[in-house]
Amino acid sequence: MFVALVIGVTQLKGSGHIARYTxxxxxxxxxxxxxxxxxxxxxxxTIRPGDSAEPISSGDADANEGQPLMEWLVSIVPSxxxxxxxxxxxxxxxxxxxxxxxxxxxxxxxxxKPFMNFIESTYEIxxxxxxxxxxxxxxxxxxxxASMVATQGFGILxxxxxxxxxxxxxxxxxxxxxxLLLSVTRANPKAFFKGFMPAFTLAFGTASSNAALxxxxxxxxxxxxxxxxxxxxxxFGTALKRDGAxxxxxxxxxFVAQLFGVELTFTLVLTIxxxxxxxxxxxxGVPGAGIIMMTTVLxxxxxxxxxxxxxxxxxxxxxxxxxxxNVLGNAANATLLQRSEDHRLAKKG
Numbered sequence: 085m086f087v088a089l090v091i092g093v094t095q096l097k098g099s100g101h102i103a104r105y106t107x108x109x110x111x112x113x114x115x116x117x118x119x120x121x122x123x124x125x126x127x128x129x130t131i132r133p134g135d136s137a138e139p140i141s142s143g144d145a146d147a148n149e150g151q152p153l154m155e156w157l158v159s160i161v162p163s164x165x166x167x168x169x170x171x172x173x174x175x176x177x178x179x180x181x182x183x184x185x186x187x188x189x190x191x192x193x194x195x196x197k198p199f200m201n202f203i204e205s206t207y208e209i210x211x212x213x214x215x216x217x218x219x220x221x222x223x224x225x226x227x228x229x230a231s232m233v234a235t236q237g238f239g240i241l242x243x244x245x246x247x248x249x250x251x252x253x254x255x256x257x258x259x260x261x262x263x264l265l266l267s268v269t270r271a272n273p274k275a276f277f278k279g280f281m282p283a284f285t286l287a288f289g290t291a292s293s294n295a296a297l298x299x300x301x302x303x304x305x306x307x308x309x310x311x312x313x314x315x316x317x318x319x320f321g322t323a324l325k326r327d328g329a330x331x332x333x334x335x336x337x338x339f340v341a342q343l344f345g346v347e348l349t350f351t352l353v354l355t356i357x358x359x360x361x362x363x364x365x366x367x368x369g370v371p372g373a374g375i376i377m378m379t380t381v382l383x384x385x386x387x388x389x390x391x392x393x394x395x396x397x398x399x400x401x402x403x404x405x406x407x408x409x410n411v412l413g414n415a416a417n418a419t420l421l422q423r424s425e426d427h428r429l430a431k432k433g
Contacts, residue, residue, distance in 0.1 A: 134342025
């Protein structure tokens with residue numbers, strides 16, 4: 085997470101129209117990602133996929149109540165960066181990475197190039213390690229699901245079925261919201277979906293936003309986006325924009341809380357929202373990344389990490405839908421940037 089977020093923050097560096105594009109895109113990203121997370125949380129609270137006759141025992145794990153809000157906000161600011169990295173305090177790691185990335189942007193390229201080479205190399209190495217882990221992960225997932233069914237009964241499977249349907253429903257609600265935004269801003273939703281549909285299809289099949297990037301770039305031309313805008317906005321969004329990840333983290337955390345009988349207090353829901361928002365900008369655009377990033381949100385909310393094992397076996401069922409939303413959200417925000425720039429030029433003219 086540290087190296088991925090440092091790379092993401094350093095991509096904000098720029099001047100002139102790039103700085104304007106970046107400012108607008110980041111405001112769009114935060115707003116739409118917040119909507120996505122709220123949708124995921126509200127759908128989970130409404131349909132209650134984690135409700136069962138008996139709350140699942142977390143064994144030795146603690147399903148802690150959330151800290152008071154001010155205490156939690158203070159706790160995410162690291163007093164010792166190296167201690168945060170060594171202990172795996174993921175929210176503090178995010179803060180450190182944001183500070184490091186910001187400092188890099190304020191320095192000259194020749195001063196930071198050796199460090200960035202190290203960061204980028206580390207990122208590729210970590211991605212390869214995670215890829216190797218995910219190859220053998222199905223064996224562990226099978227064992228964990230078998231153990232869960234053996235101890236909790238087949239009722240857990242009904243919960244997982246509701247989980248899948250609820251998560252997919254939340255994704256399509258967000259897609260409908262994007263269609264509404266495009267209509268309100270007088271973009272052409274029909275041309276948008278027609279131009280980008282090959283990218284959405286590829287994203288659904290590969291579950292990788294990165295793999296869909298070249299097709300999305302081609303789709304931007306067919307959808308009528310200005311080439312200068314699309315060349316910046318589409319790759320930028322591929323690195324940062326993850327609406328599917330936001331919905332997953334919010335929905336999943338509520339599901340785990342319900343499954344383990346944890347009371348949904350305002351502080352707990354707010355903690356889930358804030359941590360999911362941060363995580364949505366640091367999730368890699370590769371298959372399986374959402375599962376890995378669940379640890380951040382569950383840890384921040386004091387929820388049992390066993391919840392990851394419960395949903396890991398069914399993650400691939402919804403991953404294609406989530407990745408499709410990631411690419412769609414990226415393309416939609418690029419289109420909103422186009423409309424904003426058109427409006428600015430019209431006012432100047």
